[in-house]
Amino acid sequence: MDRKLQNWKKFCRYYSGDFYGIWTRYSTTGDVIESWRCIRSFRPTADCHEIHHQNHYTYANGKTETKTFKPYKQPITTGLFLDNGFSWGSTTVKSGSTFFSDICLRYENSRATAIAKYDESGSLKRFTVFPEHLGHFVNVATLPPAHQISSDWQGTVQTITPDWQISAPIVTSWQPLEDLPEDYLRLHFTNGISISCPAQVDSRKAFFVAVDWLVNQTLLQRGTRHYDRSGFTSFTVEVFRI
Structure with a gap:
């Protein structure tokens, strides 16, 4: 099949x-x-040649809003999709332009997304984080960071490149986010989602943005966007179990 x-x-x-x-x-x-x-609504046509997308927002003050996006048409999509997650975002760091990374991880009917947004100077500005469930709201359990549960996570990693080439899963070793570059910012949120990323992105340096999702006490996923000096090179999803 065409990639x-x-x-x-x-x-x-x-x-x-x-x-x-x-x-x-x-x-x-x-x-x-x-x-x-x-509520993010993705509605495909019967033949799935188009997907119609709306976001329905309800804010803390009671205000509601619906945002409608242009239909996605087969086979064009900005995201790179693997079985356990997808990602999209800026492909290069450009002076005077904002930069963002959007990583979504999937398990059964649940999703976990973390977005890192940088300003025009390449400085980290904020995060947007949200767990989701298909069909209805759910209460998300409060979970500790993965390294507090075990140091014996065993897993595999799969890679997709910008030209849609997907590698076969291979065995990988787990490293806690705390063992990744010391100068990276790391945050652990109460919904089992964590992120590690540089405080400053620079087109002259290689870097990555990694998102962990502790699905439950025995399942951990990690999605990572990788960049070198030429720009975005690949998206990887690691799946670990104990």
């Missing part, structure tokens, strides 16, 4: 329906800025 079409079919298969979530915006120090409810 671009295969990517589209994963979008259609795993992200069709109404996803209910609590979106929270955090400062770079992990303080809550604001929180609101959102």
